[in-house]
Amino acid sequence: xxxxxxxxxxxxxxxxxxxxxxxxxxxxxxxxxxxxxxxxxxxxxxxxxxxxxxxxxxxxxxxxxxxxxxxxxxxxxxxxxxxxxxxxxxxxxxxxxxxxxxxxxxxxxxxxxxxx
Amino acid sequence: xxxxxxxxxxxxxxxxxxxxxxxxxxxxxxxxxxxxxxxxxxxxxxxxxxxxxxxxxxxxxxxxxxxxxxxxxxxxxxxxxxxxxxxxxxxxxxxxxxxxxxxxxxxxxxxxxxx
Numbered sequence: 001x002x003x004x005x006x007x008x009x010x011x012x013x014x015x016x017x018x019x020x021x022x023x024x025x026x027x028x029x030x031x032x033x034x035x036x037x038x039x040x041x042x043x044x045x046x047x048x049x050x051x052x053x054x055x056x057x058x059x060x061x062x063x064x065x066x067x068x069x070x071x072x073x074x075x076x077x078x079x080x081x082x083x084x085x086x087x088x089x090x091x092x093x094x095x096x097x098x099x100x101x102x103x104x105x106x107x108x109x110x111x112x113x114x115x116x
Numbered sequence: 117x118x119x120x121x122x123x124x125x126x127x128x129x130x131x132x133x134x135x136x137x138x139x140x141x142x143x144x145x146x147x148x149x150x151x152x153x154x155x156x157x158x159x160x161x162x163x164x165x166x167x168x169x170x171x172x173x174x175x176x177x178x179x180x181x182x183x184x185x186x187x188x189x190x191x192x193x194x195x196x197x198x199x200x201x202x203x204x205x206x207x208x209x210x211x212x213x214x215x216x217x218x219x220x221x222x223x224x225x226x227x228x229x230x231x
Contacts, residue, residue, distance in 0.1 A: 004159070033217050042120070042205060042221035043160070058218065090159050094217045104150070105217055107159030 002026050004108035006091050012114045013081045021076040021111050023091030031094045032074035033058075033105065034066060036087040043090065049074055081115045088112050119143045120208050122222035130230055135193040137225050139206030142187065146208040150219065151180060151191050154203045163204075164191070196229045203227075 004025045013019055025032065030051050035043040035058075045058030049068040063085060065077045074093075078085055089112075092105040121140045129135045139149075147168055152160035166173040166180045166189070173180050179192045193200055206222040 031217050035221075040223055042122075042223045043207075043219075044221070045218055048217055092159070092217065104162045104165070105160075105219065107161070109157065109159050 004091055004093055004106055006089075006108035006111050008111060009109065010112050012116065013078075014116050015082060017081050017115075018077065018079050019081065019113075020078075021089055021091070021113075022073070023075065023108060024073045025091075025093040025106070026072065027093060027095070027106065028071070029093035029095050029106070030071070032068065033092040033094075034064075034074070034076045035090045035092065035107075036060065037090060037110075038087050046076065046089075078113075081113075083115045086113060086115045118223070120206055120220050120222040122204075122206055122225045124225050125223070126226045126228070128228045128230060129196050131198055132195045135191075135196045135200065135227055135229065137191040137193075137204050137206075137227065139189045139191075139222050140187060141189075141208055143208075143210070144184075144187065145211040146220075147211050148209040149180070149182060149189050150207045150209070151178075152205040152207060152221075153200075154205065154224070160205055193227075196227075198229050198231050201227055201229045 007022045033048040034046040037043045044060050047066040049055045052071045067075045088110045091108040094105050150165040151163040153163045154160040164178050182189045203224045205224045207219040
């Protein structure tokens with residue numbers, strides 16, 4: 001019952017460094033998402049992937065790239081990290097719409113990123 | 117421009133009493149509203165949802181009320197238990213986005229239930 005697994009859990013970067021956050025789900029969900037959580041802001045959608053091979057921008061995509069490697073995996077890349085990207089990042093997935101009245105997301109435990 | 121707002125950052129209640137968490141929204145074009153619960157060092161977990169065409173949905177100790185004219189929803193927890201202590205996020209699904217998971221979240225309210 002792993003659900004949604006994110007790695008790493010913690011990371012400290014220097015400004016300008018790059019890194020990739022990894023996410024995998026074992027629930028056979030079609031859709032996957034990356035959100036960031038900042039104090040006083042709630043969670044904001046960065047990118048999402050409705051299905052394997054497709055990705056779309058969310059509310060705050062600038063400075064990020066994503067790859068939907070296969071149905072299970074969805075990675076988030078910071079090419080040149082900035083202090084404004086210090087945040088907690090959550091990956092999530094959801095089943096097809098017809099299986100739920102609302103699009104209920106299952107979240108990973110989060111990845112805390114600090115950019116110095 | 118915060119479309120979904122939780123104006124109370126924190127709430128403290130006594131065990132056994134009712135907890136009422138509030139959420140306001142500014143956009144009428146939402147199809148669903150959801151509540152998520154989050155413990156420290158964990159991801160948010162889904163708690164309960166309500167369709168925009170309903171005004172109440174109940175699941176055990178949790179009831180969500182939707183007042184469309186006031187653009188307000190609330191989550192009632194009765195009776196409150198210490199294990200309910202967590203951050204609660206209100207979220208909304210914009211019209212036409214029910215297939216995308218493009219939830220709009222409020223800022224969260226930290227609930228503390230005292231034994």
